[in-house]
Amino acid sequence: MLSPKVEEAMNDQLQVELQSAYVYLGMAAYCESVSLEGFAKWLHKQAEEEYEHAMKFYGHINDRQGRVVLQSLEAPQADYDAPLAVFEKALEHERSVTARIDDLYELVNNERDFASQAWLDWFVTEQVEEEKTVGLIVDKLRLIGDRGDSLYILDKELGQRSQTEL
Numbered sequence: 001m002l003s004p005k006v007e008e009a010m011n012d013q014l015q016v017e018l019q020s021a022y023v024y025l026g027m028a029a030y031c032e033s034v035s036l037e038g039f040a041k042w043l044h045k046q047a048e049e050e051y052e053h054a055m056k057f058y059g060h061i062n063d064r065q066g067r068v069v070l071q072s073l074e075a076p077q078a079d080y081d082a083p084l085a086v087f088e089k090a091l092e093h094e095r096s097v098t099a100r101i102d103d104l105y106e107l108v109n110n111e112r113d114f115a116s117q118a119w120l121d122w123f124v125t126e127q128v129e130e131e132k133t134v135g136l137i138v139d140k141l142r143l144i145g146d147r148g149d150s151l152y153i154l155d156k157e158l159g160q161r162s163q164t165e166l
């Protein structure tokens with residue numbers, strides 16, 4: 001069974017993952033508005049992935065006889081200056097999520113909830129991948145600068161992100 005502290009923190013993280021999905025969906029909507037369809041597609045996939053993360057927390061809370069209590073979400077940012085601003089924001093967001101996962105990991109350890117700790121290992125590893133993937137796109141966008149032809153190619157490349165790729 002989850003301790004009340006862990007149950008509350010798991011519900012908070014469920015909100016963070018749903019909020020992440022919402023943030024990426026907002027970014028997709030912006031990219032769609034400037035006809036960067038490949039970027040939009042990539043961001044949609046990312047939003048779906050974040051929803052899956054949220055559902056993992058939903059499942060874990062229930063599996064451990066906890067109670068899922070959904071919280072409200074904030075409206076995500078609607079406008080950005082450029083795709084670079086989108087991905088810089090995404091990187092900043094992922095870093096904040098990593099910090100939240102680390103705090104949760106520390107909490108379950110302090111609460112001696114080793115089942116939750118083992119279960120959270122997947123998220124610790126996943127955040128490494130998330131920061132790496134988003135960071136690579138930031139680097140590419142910085143390299144491209146204001147070259148429209150290169151941005152066009154990157155848009156095509158990102159549009160090829162497959163459903164199974166994480």
Ligand SMILES: [Fe+2]
Binds near residue numbers: 017049050053097
């Ligand atoms: Fe996530």
Ligand SMILES: [Fe+2]
Binds near residue numbers: 097
């Ligand atoms: Fe993420």
